[in-house]
Each structure stands twice: as C-alpha cells, then as structure tokens.
Amino acid sequence: MESSLEFSSSLGSVSSLLSRHRTFKVLMIGDSGVGKTCLTHRLCAGEFPCRAEATIGVDFRERLVDVDGEKIKLQLWDTAGQERFRKSMVQHYYRNVHAVLFIYDVTCPATFNGLTSWIEECRQNSLGQDIPRFLVGNKSDLRDPSRAEEQVNQQKAISFAKFHRMMFFETSAKLSPNRLSKMQQAKNGEAPFQQDQIEDIVLTVAEKLKRHKTISNISVCNGSFKVSSKKGGEKEGWSCC
Numbered sequence: 001m002e003s004s005l006e007f008s009s010s011l012g013s014v015s016s017l018l019s020r021h022r023t024f025k026v027l028m029i030g031d032s033g034v035g036k037t038c039l040t041h042r043l044c045a046g047e048f049p050c051r052a053e054a055t056i057g058v059d060f061r062e063r064l065v066d067v068d069g070e071k072i073k074l075q076l077w078d079t080a081g082q083e084r085f086r087k088s089m090v091q092h093y094y095r096n097v098h099a100v101l102f103i104y105d106v107t108c109p110a111t112f113n114g115l116t117s118w119i120e121e122c123r124q125n126s127l128g129q130d131i132p133r134f135l136v137g138n139k140s141d142l143r144d145p146s147r148a149e150e151q152v153n154q155q156k157a158i159s160f161a162k163f164h165r166m167m168f169f170e171t172s173a174k175l176s177p178n179r180l181s182k183m184q185q186a187k188n189g190e191a192p193f194q195q196d197q198i199e200d201i202v203l204t205v206a207e208k209l210k211r212h213k214t215i216s217n218i219s220v221c222n223g224s225f226k227v228s229s230k231k232g233g234e235k236e237g238w239s240c241c
C-alpha cells in the first residue's frame with residue numbers, strides 16, 4: 001500500500017513537472033495610443049479588441065508557445081503610455097523583465113521620435129542590450145503611400161533598430177497581412193511592402209527567449225498573478241473589428 005502511494009505521488013510530480021513551463025515577462029512600451037493594448041490582445045488571443053481604452057497602471061495577457069517541443073509562456077505586460085497612469089507602476093514594470101517590445105505608430109512620427117526616451121527609461125531601470133529587444137511599427141493598415149512623408153519611413157526604422165540592436169517588425173494589430181495586401185494592391189495598383197505576420201512576432205520572441213544565454217533566474221511556474229487590470233476612459237477614434 002505504502003509503495004503504491006509512493007508510486008502514485010511520484011507519478012503526480014512527474015506529470016506536474018511535464019506540465020511546467022518557463023515563463024518570460026515581456027514588456028510592451030511606447031507612447032499612448034500606439035496600439036499596445038490591441039497588439040497584446042492580438043498576439044495573445046489572435047483578435048483585435050472591439051474596444052480599446054487607455055491602460056491604467058498595467059494589464060497583462062499570456063500566450064503559451066511551443067518552441068521545438070518546449071512550452072514557453074510569454075507574459076505580455078501591457079503598460080500605460082500616459083504618464084499620469086504609469087507613475088506609480090514604473091517600478092513594477094521593470095522588475096524581472098526578460099524582453100522588451102518598443103512600439104510606435106507608423107502613421108505618427110512623433111511616436112517614433114519618442115522611442116529614445118523609452119529606451120532611456122529602460123536603461124535607467126537597468127534594461128540594456130543584454131536582453132532581447134524588438135522594435136514594432138504598428139498600424140501598417142493605415143499606411144497611405146500618397147502621404148509617405150507624413151509617416152515613419154520603414155528604412156529609417158530598420159536603421160534605428162540596427163543601431164539599437166533590436167529586431168524589427170512592421171505590422172497591424174487590426175488587419176491580417178493577406179487582407180492588407182489585397183486592399184493596398186487594389187488601392188495603389190502596386191506591390192505592398194513586406195508585412196510581418198503577428199504569429200511571426202510571437203514565435204520570434206519566444207525563440208529568442210528560449211535561446212538567450214544571459215537570461216538567468218527564469219521563473220518556472222504554472223500559475224500567474226495580476227497587478228492591476230483597470231482600464232481608463234475611452235479613447236477617441238477607436239474602431240470596431
């Protein structure tokens with residue numbers, strides 16, 4: 001009896017070990033309105049939220065990814081872009097971060113120019129080039145070739161990413177590349193520029209984290225926790241899926 005109990009308890013611990021996975025904290029940062037919340041939804045749940053409100057404090061979503069047979073959990077921290085909603089949370093944002101996604105809006109150069117201050121804030125909180133960092137230009141569905149000079153030039157963004165040793169993606173949290181391509185082709189009669197799939201971003205981040213050598217102290221857990229998920233006032237101009 002005793003030995004069968006021992007056997008079943010060791011089976012239990014084996015199955016609990018098998019169901020375990022490494023969890024990585026990934027910070028989503030950038031100016032207010034660039035689409036951090038929508039991208040987080042899209043990356044984790046595969047959909048564009050019908051409503052988007054200003055994030056207060058922080059919200060997070062998780063996504064389990066299989067990388068070469070290993071389950072990797074990405075815990076995406078959707079931070080507040082508005083200073084008044086992030087003040088008290090900054091120290092929580094930067095604790096035990098494994099990767100950062102710097103997000104800007106391709107139709108709003110001010111959000112691209114503002115990236116240096118986000119990089120500086122990371123540096124001040126001891127997050128430098130030693131962890132994987134990614135640059136993501138969002139809202140590519142809103143690109144209008146006839147107004148190219150009012151938008152963020154893709155080559156400029158690529159150079160910026162190279163300079164800061166980041167991987168670069170340009171994408172849309174709202175529309176899939178296939179739909180975008182057809183729409184853009186119909187609109188301009190020209191080939192659309194390369195669009196990155198949302199799924200490529202998820203897999204690239206997970207793969208980078210799995211293989212990253214300098215990341216130590218990675219938490220292994222099955223559960224999760226929540227700091228705050230309050231959302232603030234509705235933003236003007238949000239659109240429905």
Ligand SMILES: Nc1nc2c(ncn2[C@@H]2O[C@H](COP(=O)(O)OP(=O)(O)OP(=O)(O)O)[C@@H](O)[C@H]2O)c(=O)[nH]1
Pocket residue numbers: 030031032033034035036037038039052053054055056079080081082138139140141142171172173174175235236237238239
């Ligand atoms: N067309 C288009 N609109 C988008 C896209 N991503 C987000 N939006 C819209 O942009 C607005 C802001 O999106 P949010 O995700 O709330 O932006 P945020 O960066 O989280 O903003 P804060 O919480 O204030 O930091 C909303 O109206 C969204 O519907 C996109 O890829 N394409």
